[in-house]
Amino acid sequence: MARALYIHWPFCLKKCPYCDFNSHVRDGVDHDLWRGALLADLRREAEMAGGEALESIFFGGGTPSLMPPALVSALLEEAQRLWGFAPDIEITLEANPSSVEAANFAALASAGVNRVSLGVQALDDAALRFLGRLHGVDEALAALGVAQEHFSRVSFDLIYARPDQSADAWEAELTRALALGTDHLSLYQLTIEEGTRFATLVREGAFAPLEDDPAADLFALTRAITARAGLPAYEVSNHARPGQESRHNLTYWRYRDYAGIGPGAHGRRGGFATTRHKKPENWLASVAAKGHGTQEERALSPMEQGAEAVLMGLRLAEGMDVGALAARLGLAQGDLIEADRLALFIRQGLMWQDGPRIGATEAGMLVLNSLIAQVTPDGLAG
Structure with a gap:
């Protein structure tokens, strides 16, 4: 049974040119309608x-x-009634670092949110304009300060590896970010995703x-700087x-x-994968017709689950316990990992093994996608 709940709010004031998430701009949102549909x-x-x-x-x-x-509060109250909350439950809300949204932070904290993740994205005004953000650096820093007053845990995002970004410029920006006093940072390389405005511009x-x-x-530099600062990469x-x-x-x-709702x-x-209708209007129509927004519930084979678990688990610095995963899925360890390839990558300094637990080294993280493709059996994903 699920011990984690994801709640998706699809609306933005503006679609960022790099974003391929399920986000939409609408002239108006009927909050009462959305409250009823999300609760259903x-x-x-x-x-x-x-x-x-x-x-x-x-x-x-x-x-x-x-x-x-008030909508956040209603959803949390209903979730607590339906599931119950662990005593130390983590309740995170993503936020843009604008003055308008920061004005809601006190009320969101009162509703039960105890962790916020701010989409700062850059500490440079020219970079923020390039990324299509509506805030500037000063506004972002002010919002961060408000967040730190109201939430016990605060994280923020930065996007690096921007066009022509130098190592010196990124080191200075990251050093400034680390001095802002949060205990978590999400640091993403800029990728050009198909279907985005940036893909067209490129x-x-x-x-x-x-x-x-x-x-x-820059990836290697990022890991070195954050490790020295006491915020090592755990993913x-x-x-x-x-x-x-x-x-x-x-x-x-x-x-x-x-x-996920x-x-x-x-x-x-x-063992099932669930998906909701993506377009807000289609999701609303589904809730009105069926009482929920589910588009598909599909049974995953043990091999499909294994493929997903390996893809996710090897992203972690702690790696993954192949033996425990195999036992959980009713598979052999050889169904999940090619032993000869694993041994080769260990000799090359790209992977490590500690009993049934395996993972990628610092060098391996640089080529992680290639490692995963090569260390897993051809038939793993079916």
Whole structure:
């Protein structure tokens, strides 16, 4: 049964040019309609995945900080009634660092949110304009200060490996970020995703992405700087002081069950993959017709689950316990990992093994996608 709950709020004030998430811009949002629909979707999911107290809730988007705090409160109250909350439940909400949204932080904290993740994205005004953000650096820093007053745990995101970004410039920006006093940072390399405005601009020659080698150098630099500062990478792009890791995201990476509601939300429960309708209007129509927004519930074979678990687990610095995973799925360890390839990568210094637990080394993290493709059997994903 699910011990983590994801709630998707799909609306943004503006679509960022790099974003391929399920986010939408609308002239107006009927909050009463959305309250009723989200509560209905929540009740349906509790029927299917209830039974154990929730350990984490994550409001993602879109821009969930645009939600009225009363709506956040209503969803949390209903989730607690349906599931129950663990005593130390982590409740995270993603927020844009604007003065308008920061004005809601006190009310969101009163509603039960105890961790916030701010989409700062850059500490340089020119970079923020390039990334299509509506805030500037001063506004972001002010919002961060407000967040630190109201929430016990605060994280923020930065995007690096931007076009022509030098190692010196990124080191200075990251050093400044580390001095701001949060215990968690999400540091993402800029990737050009198909279907985004940036993908179009790159095709048109408006700008060129940073090349692979300089980007890899910045990745290695990022890990070195954050480790020295006491916020080592515990996942490819996430850095935290020990004990401050995102418990919700660890649910995904450790391949544990989670429930997902709202437009486009995914879930994993009892060997089934669940997907909600992506377009807000289609999701609303589904809730009105069926009482929930589910588009598909599909049984995953043990091999499919194994493929997903390996893909997620090897992202973690702690690696993954192949023996425990194999036992859980009723598979042999050889169904999940090619022993000869693993031994080769260990000799090359790209992977490590400690009993049944395996993982990627610092050098291996630089080529992680290639490692995963080569260390898993050809038939793992079916």
